[in-house]
Amino acid sequence: MLYEVIIDGKTFRLELNRADSRWSCVLDGRDVEVDALLARPDVLSLRIGNRVYEVKSEPAANEWQLWVGSTRFTAEVRDPRSWRGRSRAEDEHGPKKVSAPMPGKILRLLVREGDDVALGAGIAVVEAMKMQNEIKSPKKGVVRKISVTAGSTVNPGDVLAVVE
Amino acid sequence: MFKKILIANRGEIAVRISRACREMGITAVAVYSDVDRASLHVRKADEAYPIGPAAAAESYLNIARILDVARRSGADAIHPGYGFLSENAKFARACAAAGVKFIGPTAAAMDAMGSKTKARQAMEKAGVPFVPGTSQGVESLEQAEGVAAKIGYPLMLKAAAGGGGKGMRLVRDPAELKRALEAARSEAQRSFGDGEVYIEKAIVNPRHIEMQVLADEHGHTLYLGERECSLQRRHQKVLEEAPSPFVDRDMRRRMGEVAVRVAQAANYTNAGTVEFLVDPEKNFYFLEMNTRLQVEHPVTELITGLDLVQLQIRIAAGEPLPFTQNEVQIRGHAMECRIYAEDPDNNYFPSPGRITLLLPPSGPGIRQDSGMYEGWEVPIDYDPLLAKLIGYGADRGQVIARLARALDEYFVGGIKSNLSLFRRILRDEEFRAARLDTGFLDRMQNRAKDETAHADMAEAAAIAAGVFALLGAPKPNMASERGTGDGPGHGSGISTWKNAGRREALR
Numbered sequence: 001m002l003y004e005v006i007i008d009g010k011t012f013r014l015e016l017n018r019a020d021s022r023w024s025c026v027l028d029g030r031d032v033e034v035d036a037l038l039a040r041p042d043v044l045s046l047r048i049g050n051r052v053y054e055v056k057s058e059p060a061a062n063e064w065q066l067w068v069g070s071t072r073f074t075a076e077v078r079d080p081r082s083w084r085g086r087s088r089a090e091d092e093h094g095p096k097k098v099s100a101p102m103p104g105k106i107l108r109l110l111v112r113e114g115d116d117v118a119l120g121a122g123i124a125v126v127e128a129m130k131m132q133n134e135i136k137s138p139k140k141g142v143v144r145k146i147s148v149t150a151g152s153t154v155n156p157g158d159v160l161a162v163v164e
Numbered sequence: 165m166f167k168k169i170l171i172a173n174r175g176e177i178a179v180r181i182s183r184a185c186r187e188m189g190i191t192a193v194a195v196y197s198d199v200d201r202a203s204l205h206v207r208k209a210d211e212a213y214p215i216g217p218a219a220a221a222e223s224y225l226n227i228a229r230i231l232d233v234a235r236r237s238g239a240d241a242i243h244p245g246y247g248f249l250s251e252n253a254k255f256a257r258a259c260a261a262a263g264v265k266f267i268g269p270t271a272a273a274m275d276a277m278g279s280k281t282k283a284r285q286a287m288e289k290a291g292v293p294f295v296p297g298t299s300q301g302v303e304s305l306e307q308a309e310g311v312a313a314k315i316g317y318p319l320m321l322k323a324a325a326g327g328g329g330k331g332m333r334l335v336r337d338p339a340e341l342k343r344a345l346e347a348a349r350s351e352a353q354r355s356f357g358d359g360e361v362y363i364e365k366a367i368v369n370p371r372h373i374e375m376q377v378l379a380d381e382h383g384h385t386l387y388l389g390e391r392e393c394s395l396q397r398r399h400q401k402v403l404e405e406a407p408s409p410f411v412d413r414d415m416r417r418r419m420g421e422v423a424v425r426v427a428q429a430a431n432y433t434n435a436g437t438v439e440f441l442v443d444p445e446k447n448f449y450f451l452e453m454n455t456r457l458q459v460e461h462p463v464t465e466l467i468t469g470l471d472l473v474q475l476q477i478r479i480a481a482g483e484p485l486p487f488t489q490n491e492v493q494i495r496g497h498a499m500e501c502r503i504y505a506e507d508p509d510n511n512y513f514p515s516p517g518r519i520t521l522l523l524p525p526s527g528p529g530i531r532q533d534s535g536m537y538e539g540w541e542v543p544i545d546y547d548p549l550l551a552k553l554i555g556y557g558a559d560r561g562q563v564i565a566r567l568a569r570a571l572d573e574y575f576v577g578g579i580k581s582n583l584s585l586f587r588r589i590l591r592d593e594e595f596r597a598a599r600l601d602t603g604f605l606d607r608m609q610n611r612a613k614d615e616t617a618h619a620d621m622a623e624a625a626a627i628a629a630g631v632f633a634l635l636g637a638p639k640p641n642m643a644s645e646r647g648t649g650d651g652p653g654h655g656s657g658i659s660t661w662k663n664a665g666r667r668e669a670l671r
Contacts, residue, residue: 001630001633001634003629003630003633005626005629005630007622007625007626007629008622010622012623012626014626014627014629014630016627016630016631016634018634023631025627025630027623027626027627032623032627034627034631036627036628036631038635042520042521042577043521043523044628044631044632046624046627046628046631048620048623048624048627051620053621053624053628055624055625055628056521056523056575056577057628057632058520058521058577058578059520064629066625066628066629066632067575067577068621068624068625068628069572069621070571070572070583070584070587071621072584073621073622073625075625075626075629076629077629077630077632077633101507101510101513101515102513102514102515102516102517102544103516103517103544104514104516104544105544128514128516128544129505129506129514129516129544129545129546129547129548130546130547131514131548133511133513133514156517
């Protein structure tokens with residue numbers, strides 16, 4: 001299998017094959033001696049040469065995280081044959097969604113639709129675990145839409161507002 | 165001895181008390197709110213009773229419901245843990261009226277410590293040292309200048325009715341006094357409807373050291389040594405250790421004797437903690453007394469070899485303390501990390517949710533008091549304390565090494581936790597040199613983070629990503645259905661990866 005792997009924004013070209021329990025691995029054109037064992041579905045014991053790594057897989061709200069020991073990496077795997085998922089359009093330009101980072105209750109909204117907001121300006125206050133947390137604007141712009149009301153309950157990833 | 169104890173609490177401390185009951189052959193009765201049926205403290209109890217909705221006011225703080233369970237279950241004592249009703253004199257009175265023993269001090273002792281002015285008067289009589297200052301509000305600038313000249317700068321203006329930092333001003337020199345006094349007064353007036361302000365000597369970046377006391381119901385009061393609690397964030401303790409690296413044998417004895425006087429002045433019984441502020445010259449000043457078992461009690465247990473919860477139960481049952489002050493020996497060093505469901509990389513946002521993967525540490529010198537388990541959903545309704553990781557060793561260096569090792573074994577997946585914060589603290593040079601005070605965490609977080617992720621780790625991650633994809637595991641129970649796909653540029657990654665895994669599986 002040929003993969004394009006993106007680790008913390010850095011792209012690797014990975015060719016990985018398995019025959020019985022033997023692995024063959026070519027990383028960015030280099031042969032790498034690899035031996036992998038799943039200790040459980042989300043915990044991988046990886047040997048590269050004789051060096052042992054314990055890798056934990058953790059699907060988070062909007063991304064996939066891999067922990068090598070206690071170091072966290074954001075991971076993305078693409079199968080280049082499918083040529084999919086290349087759209088990385090909207091970052092600095094265009095609308096940006098403000099989403100809830102945790103489940104909780106909307107205590108109050110700090111802006112109204114049409115308001116100008118600065119980067120880092122408070123959008124809403126969410127209460128969870130007895131703590132009040134201000135959700136901040138990811139960019140400077142105008143509040144295009146507010147999708148929640150004070151008092152409503154939100155789940156992680158729920159869109160609270162859109163800033164453009 | 166009691167036959168049955170109702171534990172009026174939840175989470176790790178309820179589990180801790182349940183364990184003490186089991187060890188003593190006492191039946192442990194749990195109570196739980198609607199969102200806590202699956203909580204560990206219910207699983208670990210002998211009996212469990214629902215007490216109402218998630219909101220604490222309607223369950224864990226509902227005196228009538230809890231006493232009703234005590235009656236129905238036939239419990240002869242109630243352990244309140246910490247937080248919730250543990251320092252509520254009304255609850256202690258209600259227990260006494262219902263004929264159930266409250267495991268803690270008497271309501272009268274709680275009252276004596278609850279009111280700051282009453283406590284201060286009683287303590288002054290007992291010769292307890294306070295931070296120098298005025299015990300009444302200052303009337304005028306002239307009076308303030310007079311007091312300031314006497315106690316010296318820097319000083320602190322504090323609202324008499326205050327709390328939470330409102331109406332507080334640090335004054336570094338005489339030129340600032342006038343403006344600071346006006347500002348503190350008007351802020352106090354606005355916040356509390358009372359503009360009264362008093363003056364205290366400012367102890368800049370003090371240490372926060374507390375002394376554990378135990379008093380039986382036969383007039384014996386002992387101290388069990390101090391705990392260093394200077395590592396705080398927004399007045400919340402983060403990491404505690406015992407003994408304090410700052411306290412020598414003589415200072416421990418002096419602090420201990422003052423703590424015993426404090427307890428005796430209030431006719432205190434059972435376990436309690438006397439908190440002190442300590443300045444760089446090792447002067448210590450009485451801050452307050454906590455009339456309950458503390459979160460950080462395990463560090464004292466490890467260095468004294470005593471079981472504080474069992475002792476609390478024995479004292480409440482009327483037994484005399486089974487040892488004397490001279491028999492209390494401090495041995496080794498212990499340290500506790502409070503593991504919270506919060507994200508230290510994102511402004512300490514709370515992070516409730518399902519724990520998908522839990523790899524707890526073990527090995528020499530490691531104790532865990534935990535309220536979580538894999539598969540459990542951390543509710544949003546309560547304090548985010550998940551567990552306490554406690555290390556013990558011959559000396560401070562060994563404890564730090566053991567905890568650092570244990571933290572590398574520890575993994576909590578599915579939710580964010582502050583494990584990485586502790587990894588950083590334990591590596592910090594200033595921490596290792598024991599230069600601790602309440603400003604430590606801010607200083608540490610202002611230092612550049614050492615984020616030299618080694619290149620070989622990133623390569624291992626890349627290869628691991630491929631292996632996971634090839635094996636099609638784990639099935640990511642992704643939030644993609646409800647997800648917004650607007651993560652920091654990774655939105656489309658998972659489903660592509662999932663598809664790759666599926667294609668592979670079909671081959």
